[in-house]
Amino acid sequence: MVADTARTLAAEQAPPPLEDDRRCSRCSHISVCLPDERPLTPVTRRIVVADPDTQVLHLTTPGSRAYITRGRIEVSKSGEKLGTFPIERVQGVVVHGNVDLSSGLIRELLWRSLSVVWCTSSGRVTGWARAAQGPNGGPRLLQHIASQHGRIDLARQFVATKVANQATLLRRHGDAPTAVTRLRQLQREALDSPSLTNLFGIEGDAAARYFAHFLTMLRPKVVATEGLTFSTRTRRPARDPINAALKLCYGLLTADILRAVVACGLDPHAGFLHSSGRNKPALALDLVEEFRAPIADSVVLNAFNNGEIRTRDFSTALGTTRIGERGRKALITGYERRVTGTFRHPIFGYDVTWRRAMEIQARLVLGVIDGTQPRYQGIKTR
Numbered sequence: 001m002v003a004d005t006a007r008t009l010a011a012e013q014a015p016p017p018l019e020d021d022r023r024c025s026r027c028s029h030i031s032v033c034l035p036d037e038r039p040l041t042p043v044t045r046r047i048v049v050a051d052p053d054t055q056v057l058h059l060t061t062p063g064s065r066a067y068i069t070r071g072r073i074e075v076s077k078s079g080e081k082l083g084t085f086p087i088e089r090v091q092g093v094v095v096h097g098n099v100d101l102s103s104g105l106i107r108e109l110l111w112r113s114l115s116v117v118w119c120t121s122s123g124r125v126t127g128w129a130r131a132a133q134g135p136n137g138g139p140r141l142l143q144h145i146a147s148q149h150g151r152i153d154l155a156r157q158f159v160a161t162k163v164a165n166q167a168t169l170l171r172r173h174g175d176a177p178t179a180v181t182r183l184r185q186l187q188r189e190a191l192d193s194p195s196l197t198n199l200f201g202i203e204g205d206a207a208a209r210y211f212a213h214f215l216t217m218l219r220p221k222v223v224a225t226e227g228l229t230f231s232t233r234t235r236r237p238a239r240d241p242i243n244a245a246l247k248l249c250y251g252l253l254t255a256d257i258l259r260a261v262v263a264c265g266l267d268p269h270a271g272f273l274h275s276s277g278r279n280k281p282a283l284a285l286d287l288v289e290e291f292r293a294p295i296a297d298s299v300v301l302n303a304f305n306n307g308e309i310r311t312r313d314f315s316t317a318l319g320t321t322r323i324g325e326r327g328r329k330a331l332i333t334g335y336e337r338r339v340t341g342t343f344r345h346p347i348f349g350y351d352v353t354w355r356r357a358m359e360i361q362a363r364l365v366l367g368v369i370d371g372t373q374p375r376y377q378g379i380k381t382r
Helices: 002-010 103-111 137-149 152-173 177-191 196-212 220-226 241-263 282-305 325-339 354-370
Strands: 055-059 065-069 072-077 080-086 090-096 116-119 125-129 314-317 320-323 342-344 351-353
Touching: 055 325, 065 103, 090 241, 103 116, 103 125, 116 241, 125 241, 137 282, 137 354, 152 177, 152 196, 152 282, 152 354, 177 196, 220 282, 241 282, 241 320, 241 325, 241 354, 282 325, 282 354, 320 325, 325 354, 351 354
Parallel strands: 055 090, 090 116
Antiparallel strands: 065 072, 072 080, 116 125, 314 320, 342 351
């Protein structure tokens, strides 16, 4: 047994995962190696998918300072205590805008392998911190090699799943049957795309059609009352309240995907759809694509339709629209409500939160890279 273990550790390829083995049900690593998920079929045996009873802490108050004291994270501003949270209940920290973190708090978070993500007040991710030690050093090397040579199979799935979820959201809430039909055609074309250049063309065509009808997913009364206008996606700068809200939610989603990728021991910069040469977290942005419509876009639509955010929560100056503090907090609350909600996984058939689903998808990518997973399949909503 010792010799077999030594040979396994020295091998260049990971051993195949166990399937239908009773030992797995009592193993603490079942939520990491996911043996029942490898065939990409419904899981017939009930398993417990790790979904820790913790929350992501968002720090949004400008000029505030967060620090660690007696096992709790405390936030204060100008001598006034704004809040206190037990660090055992914290899954990660997202810093929005001008908020200071003490060195002691950063050290404690990294010691506990909890990631910290810094964003601008508008939601753009500017950086992150993670523990120096992490798993899967070997597969991470294979990831860089695969990223250099390209994996069109992964890129096809990222784009096809994104387009499929856009079509589903537009079919459910919008009034554009012709656009939905075309999106379904583009979804199928993406799966047969011969190159990344062709994939980018399909993705751009789908995005233009989807966002051209985005306003139809908002209630007509809300559009008329709030005076909302929207025809295309503008990133930097955001030209209207809807674009500003989407930008913030896309930033929150990127922060969550970054944590999922890091938790798997993968490098966020080595991607397969987005270019790794642009000094951006390419793999994280790859995985973000399939979650944009069911999470970020859905949060923005619900927030406007339910009156959680109004146009008065935004300000426009020099052609740039920015979201105010009240609107930012409302969107963060709606986003957390969405990602902590459960749904039935369309591939594996068990209930899981959206945040946990992000890590499952990242681990499927890891499986494709290390050879234990035959292929990758994205989450397509129905």
